Amino acid sequence: xxxxxxxxxxxxxxxxxxxxxxxxxxxxxxxxxxxxxxxxxxxxxxxxxxxxxxxxxxxxxxxxxxxxxxxxxxxxxxxxxxxxxxxxxxxxxxxxxxxxxxxxxxxxxxxxxxxxxxxxxxxxxxxxxxxx
Numbered sequence: 001x002x003x004x005x006x007x008x009x010x011x012x013x014x015x016x017x018x019x020x021x022x023x024x025x026x027x028x029x030x031x032x033x034x035x036x037x038x039x040x041x042x043x044x045x046x047x048x049x050x051x052x053x054x055x056x057x058x059x060x061x062x063x064x065x066x067x068x069x070x071x072x073x074x075x076x077x078x079x080x081x082x083x084x085x086x087x088x089x090x091x092x093x094x095x096x097x098x099x100x101x102x103x104x105x106x107x108x109x110x111x112x113x114x115x116x117x118x119x120x121x122x123x124x125x126x127x128x129x130x131x132x
Contacts, residue, residue: 032058044126069093071114085110
């Protein structure tokens with residue numbers, strides 16, 4: 001019994017010291033070059049970000065409701081919610097549950113405007129400028 005208590009106490013100390021993480025599926029960024037948070041107040045933070053061609057952007061859902069990262073004119077209720085540079089393919093994360101994340105590597109430079117499908121009407125729209 002003493003040995004089990006020791007290991008339990010040691011594990012608790014290590015968790016508190018940050019040696020282990022309860023971060024789901026690498027949502028803190030992992031291999032991402034740019035991190036964008038999806039928040040409970042229905043925003044992307046930052047709302048305007050920059051990246052370079054070849055960099056990976058990871059969106060992390062830090063709220064308690066599902067969000068999406070959508071840059072697809074066919075899925076937008078309002079045409080102004082999305083913008084893709086010429087030659088860029090549309091993308092959509094699908095629903096990202098609380099604590100989850102989505103990563104996209106940009107290969108075409110230009111300005112992208114994207115939105116959250118469930119919260120487009122509430123103004124959950126942001127941009128990312130990708131440079132060469």
